[in-house]
Amino acid sequence: MEKNLASSGDVSSGVWTAETSAGTEASSYRWVALFIVWAAFLLSYIDRVAWSTVAAPVGASLGLEVALLGAFVTAFYVGYVLANVVGGILTDLLGGRTMLTLALLPLGVFTFCFGFTHSLMTGIVIQLAMGFAAGADYSAGMKIIPAWFTRDRGRAMGIYTTATSLAVIIANAVVPSFSAQHGWSNTFRMLGVVTFAWGFVALLLLKNRPANDSQPARNSVKEMLGLLRNRNLIILAIAGCGGLWATVGFGAWGNALMTRQYGIAPVVAGSIIASFGIGAMIAKPTLGWISDLPGVSRKLMSILCLLAFVVTLLVFGNCSTTAQFYLVAPILGAFSFGYLPVLMAQVSDASGKRLAGASAGWTNAVWQMGSAVSPLAVGHVYGNTHSFMLALLTLAVGPLVGVCAMFFVSKHIARE
Template identity: 80%
Template structure:
């Protein structure tokens, strides 16, 4: 029987049976949990489509707006700058107000601001709106990370894996739809459409999402002292550094993959979008698979994370040696599998390390650190590529992130109790 350890916040861990499998809670037998998962998944999907939509049309639209190559990543950086700031506050408010309220408060203004971005006519205006969009979306992740542990205990890793398919599927949808839609109807109308759909899903969230099973008592109110105590949790600190390094490369590639292939090798934007879409397909397959494996008794989530991050580093370097559309098509799905596959395993470890009661706050501040890598990476890669025009240097710069993440994971306790 696996030994249960109390979490650093004094919360009791979940019960394990004599054969090493975690026993089901009342939430694990409630069919509504799949409805809750779908609602937060779709919200995360729409939020991420909005994030990467600019990257799919940055090269041609940026030229029409008079934006230099080195500044094409400025909008992405602005979005993540706002997103990082909102995650800290949003995570704590999620624990206070509940996941449904915070997710609604994220989606409704995000829809309005995305619609407004379609009227962008200058770099300055676009940066301001993107930063506001990021701030509006800042609570979507922590809200989902609050809802999922409330409804999933025994198979939380699988739920996290399914939840995070939203980001990789968003890459597929954005690259498959936004460039072609923009070519037919204009890029402004593409953002108008995204804004309307996002706002509508905010209404769905408000009406249909439930914070927890009806037979589960409302958790004790968290104090600011409890939340600040998370900042001293060694496991969360190491996981924060690891996630920051991983997302440095994941978001950096998502932001620059299309433009780099178009600028360096003359690949048409629609073809580049198709290549990055195949990158997303690999991630869609890998995430739930790795999440499910991480739930199995005796499987080390820590070692799974390390292995995936090492493979991610290597795949980025291999991609840097490619030069033709055929080669990119071969490598992209493999790169996608590793560039997103580590996420559900890291997320499950964050939830395990903090416990359900502080799931929102822990998700918020760890994700704020994770997304700092997302905020800085596009600008750094853009500046380096603008100065050197070296495709390989851009990929090496991205690969530094997961390499650092591997080192950080060795400081995570291998025996975190799975609450």
């Protein structure tokens, strides 16, 4: 009997040891997984905002009218929106690692090819292809993160979304000066090579989920389509669309507006937008971490961030000197990106991590509709009025709509 008890104890101890070992491995590796998807998001975002940093000087050399400077950005986001719907579903079917690889490799190729652009139509076609290739990177990351992070998911989302802010900083700090020295074409070719290489890193090193995760390997199409009837997801999609209308619209036009309206040099304008990115870098992980705290309402945090975004856009619209822009830009950056990790955590909570890819894909597709339209809308307003303030007012409409939408989100979304 003692022998049996000892055997039983050995088995129990063995199971405990295996589970503990698996838990320790998962706890350590999750930061590796987060870094891989974060770096992929960083490269993808640098590829998409690089044009905005050189649009004013390069657009003139290509013979583009002022109102058409945002056409390449819009083309990218049209492809991005289309790919998000398909990419989100495929992410849940094929896994985050596969889809991230399938996003990065062709994105690298098309970004490299954009360096050979010599006409408006060629640039639009290539940017459309770039957007379509990059469409799955977001849903892949949103699939990987909930698999590895649970209680501290908001913090992980905040860290993940710092990639977009750092991308703004890097793009504005590096791309204009590198383009001035080596040519804008070589800049895009270099970005293409780096993006392509990271696709292989994701393929070789990324793991979809912990070994002890027992969730089903495949979700049914019926379950994914059911997300389209989820009231909270619908409202969060509308709110995010309004927010990104202004976030991406400002990213596409911030440099060009300051250069055109006040004669600020592209390198200086890039430095101002880089400070805008620094504000976002600080705000996103901080707000994500706060949203994880017990008793904190992610709904209320989203409303306050979007409302502050509206106010700071109007303040920025009243600026006219370099000193004023430097002062307001970091604050604007904090609110123009700070709402994102809080919304993303709510999307993941509303769908559950098993359907995180599909829910992230279709909500982000709606979000990016604002991204696709706003650069052209702002270009049209500014091209016809040459009013800096009216351009900023056009952007402010988006987060104001987001504030109104968030009032209808349920207060009781379970945190999975």
